[in-house]
């Protein structure tokens with residue numbers, strides 16, 4: 001799968017140079033690995049999935065940790081690949097879950113990049129346990145648990161954003 005170079009913008013974080021393509025199988029394994037790590041933390045009474053990317057790992061982690069009370073925190077910030085706009089909260093969390101500043105609440109997202117999204121969640125729920133599958137150096141220190149770190153100049157391509165496509169033989173590039 002080839003990656004088109006991301007667009008640049010003066011307000012954007014460092015333009016990604018590298019591409020990390022994640023298959024469904026790999027994502028499932030990494031989300032399970034996150035659940036294994038989280039099983040040593042907690043216990044958690046409820047979960048918050050950070051939409052949209054957090055919905056997929058949240059389902060996998062909830063299944064592994066037998067969590068059934070799940071809310072969403074609906075937020076968006078990236079307007080295009082590598083181009084971050086304002087972090088906009090479209091929907092907060094239910095009062096009963098937010099009660100107690102998030103104590104006993106597990107928050108799950110697919111990744112922490114600049115950490116802007118995690119900062120929003122931390123401000124709302126300072127006692128929550130925030131977990132992501134992947135993290136970049138700026139976001140990783142703000143997260144309580146993650147599985148794999150990639151460099152800041154790597155763009156992660158998630159399986160729900162990918163499709164199968166023809167690959168030209170390597171020899172073609174040398175002609």
Ligand SMILES: O=P(O)(O)OC[C@H]1O[C@H](OP(=O)(O)OP(=O)(O)O)[C@H](O)[C@@H]1O
Nearest residue numbers: 051052053076077078113114115116117
């Ligand atoms: O650490 P940050 O720089 O805040 O970036 C990480 C966030 O960006 C992406 O979400 P996005 O806002 O693009 O929305 P999506 O989940 O709907 O794709 C990703 O799913 C994280 O939630």
Ligand SMILES: O=c1[nH]c(=O)c2nc[nH]c2[nH]1
Nearest residue numbers: 078113154155156157158
């Ligand atoms: O698909 C994505 N890959 C990334 O690396 C990333 N960083 C922020 N938002 C992102 N979305």
Ligand SMILES: [Mg+2]
Nearest residue numbers: 051052053054
């Ligand atoms: Mg997201």
